Amino acid sequence: MSKRLFIKKDNCPQSHACPSVKVCPVGALSQVGFNAPVIDYSKCIACGKCSNFCPKKALVLGEQN
Numbered sequence: 001m002s003k004r005l006f007i008k009k010d011n012c013p014q015s016h017a018c019p020s021v022k023v024c025p026v027g028a029l030s031q032v033g034f035n036a037p038v039i040d041y042s043k044c045i046a047c048g049k050c051s052n053f054c055p056k057k058a059l060v061l062g063e064q065n
């Protein structure tokens with residue numbers, strides 16, 4: 001079973017520049033305006049740094065069947 005990153009938009013206040021975008025080591029997160037960040041799954045290595053960093057728990061690393 002592998003891990004996959006999910007965004008819980010309801011947890012994201014969408015009112016600021018997402019701090020997790022900068023902690024991603026591979027540039028897999030991007031943000032347009034103050035919208036919730038978007039995941040580029042072709043880059044994401046499911047390392048969990050962004051999900052650990054997000055204070056709102058809007059980025060969640062979960063199991064993928």
Ligand code: SF4
Nearest residue numbers: 024044045047048050
């Ligand atoms: S899980 Fe890791 S690689 Fe994927 S978006 Fe978050 S910080 Fe980037």
